[in-house]
Amino acid sequence: MRRLAELLLLAALALVALPGQASLPEPVQALAPAWRKLGSGDASFLGLRLYGASLWVSGQAYREDAPFALALTYARGFSRDTLVSTSLDEMRRLGGADEARLARWKSALERVFPDVAAGETIVGVHLPGRGAAFYHQGRLSGEVMDPAFSRAFFAIWLDSRTRVPALRSRLLGAPS
Template sequence: MNAAVRTLVAALLGALALAAAALPATLPAAALDAAPALRPLGSGEMRWLGFRLYDAQLWVSGTAYQPDQPHALALRYHRGISAARLVDTSVDEMRRLGAADEAQLLRWRAALQQAFPDVAAEEVIVGLHLPGGGAAFWHQGRLTARIDDAEFARLFFAIWLDPRTREPGLRARLLGAGAAR
């Protein structure tokens, strides 16, 4: 193997190691207890105005994403973000994706305020969607909220997984299309 090929192979292996280290190797034990068949499907990064915000990883129950099967989304943040910003952005996106009832959005806002603390760089939030049942959230492996509302869970996970997402490239990578960035 010539020096150029060895350098390229080393660079690729290093990039793969960094990508693997950026996301959780496993989900919280309670998430796996609730949905033991979960396995990683795809991953990608979220950028805004060129700034890397978080890496995302989708875990599914089978070999592909199926909205009616349990799935989890793990987000590892690369910068600090306030709980208020996480909640506001989530509610705004849920509204954009079809939640029209403002009273319902107010209830969901209160639930998200329990689910989301301020996050610091390298901290992880995991959301578990149990279709027909609701969602549960963990921050750094600690359960922060269970939201027993199937419509809330459907719209919350739609932020990333609905074809109308604001980030179709990230959605494609989460669903296993293309390499993680």
């Protein structure tokens, strides 16, 4: 019984102590000068940690018209289908696009998102006026060259109407 309790404690600590994104992958670093982490925090649902997030900026502050990167390190595995459908649901909720555009974006997301396992990281990079690039475990998984897509996608976390306002605040550098 004691051994089982120790194993459960270790498993719980592993979920809490998943490493955050300490630095950006080299290919992302090459996209803009002087990246710095602006803020970070966790997203949870019903008390279960889903992922840790970090917002990186090139400059002193977050600006929609400048490059930025959002790194998500997952605390549990998620299928590509879950990532795609959740992203589209949130973009729809925020009014980011009509149904025809969302259908096109669904195909793009299916192309760039992999299934993720616990501990894996996806970094999304906002490329102003061009779109977004996505990196899974440091390797380019794809690009969506549509500025409207990029704005709608990153609004999931950075819009004032986000479902995760505490995380948004932490990402934007507010003290915890």
